[in-house]
Amino acid sequence: MLFLTKRRTKKMPSHHLLCILSPSLSLLLFFFFSSASFHGVHSTFSTICDPVASSFLCGNVSIEYPFWNESDDPVHCGYPGLGIICPFGSPHPIPLLGDGAFFVTDINYHNKTLTLVDIDVAGQRCPKALHNLTIGSLPLDYNSADVNLTFFFNCSAPPPVSSPFVAIDCLQFRDNRSYVSVNMGWEEEEAGASDVVSDCEDTMVASVKGTEVTAAKVVEVFAWAMSRGFVLDWEAAKECSACELSGGGCAFNQTEELLCFCKDGSNHTDGSVCKGRIEVLILHRCSMESIF
Known part of the structure; x- marks a missing residue:
């Protein structure tokens, strides 16, 4: 069945404007439009993911980000699906x-x-x-x-x-x-x-x-x-690329809700990323859009 809708004039999204403005003005507008997003909604997770603290040794294999300890609760610090089980006394980790x-x-x-x-x-x-x-x-x-x-x-x-x-x-x-x-x-x-x-x-x-x-x-x-x-x-998980470009790391909870954890101890569940390295993110977004 074909549904017809009224044709509307398509407005240029604000982030497209950033790609055609000067880098300094783009950076200023980026702060203006997304300051709320970068400060974001801090999650209520009780565990803050620390790439160093989250790593552990299982047998002779070091388990580090983006792999994670399956026993971690309630937050898994890494990519979904890359959990590791380390049975007591086992010489090898089991994915x-x-x-x-x-x-x-x-x-x-x-x-x-x-x-x-x-x-x-x-x-x-x-x-x-x-x-x-x-x-x-x-x-x-x-x-x-x-x-x-x-x-x-x-x-x-x-x-x-x-x-x-x-x-x-x-x-x-x-x-x-x-x-x-x-x-x-x-x-x-x-x-x-x-x-x-x-x-x-x-x-x-x-x-x-x-x-x-x-x-x-x-x-x-x-x-x-x-x-x-x-x-x-x-390779880098697609859903984690923006977070990692901002200097953060990916994590998720038991309901598969993704969050971005940052070096300053903050973490976000609203799709926002870490503070800093913003210009890199702008250039990354613009370069990706120029490809398509």
Whole structure:
């Protein structure tokens, strides 16, 4: 159904005016129009997020912003979805990703990388991949150096002769066998891949570091490669970009309400940002609008 509305003359928003005025006048008007916003509505949270105080050590891994301690209450200091569980006595932190099916072996805050290992394959001589990781809308992505191991488990028929799949003897069950390949990536042989899947009980894809496995020796090294894990990259969460540009950090409460916490101890839940570095924010907004 199409709804018609009266056409109105579109007014130029005040922040567009800032982009065409001189920097000094823009700064003055920015203070005038948004002073209430910068002083903002201070939240009623009882905990003020401090990037230093909020960091902690779990096993040998330092957990810092934008990751956060799942036990923190009522405020989680970091990005939604990047919570970390640290069970008592555990040598490794467990992220909330993948329903606790993975653990963290390393976080590189300089390169912004996170190394994960499937809990069920660690230390196994002949592991069977059981978990896929769904990233969804989180600010995460697989590292470009990762490769995929594609497994077909408990197959009643062998794969096509031309396929790259190799039998895994240690996973043989009676007359059924399991197979693995590195980066299946078929285009011309998709029909052959479908035949393999149809004769197998299960298929699974596991990411590993590309430096730990080769196609020629995939059977000999797949267990080692899986025990070494895979790498995820993270980027700034979109909803936190303005806050971080102002020198603050992102946090949220149990109802997923976002706030911006600042170095002066203030925190805001009304979409405002920290005092200072305002001209940087103006230039950032103008540059983004010029792109579009």
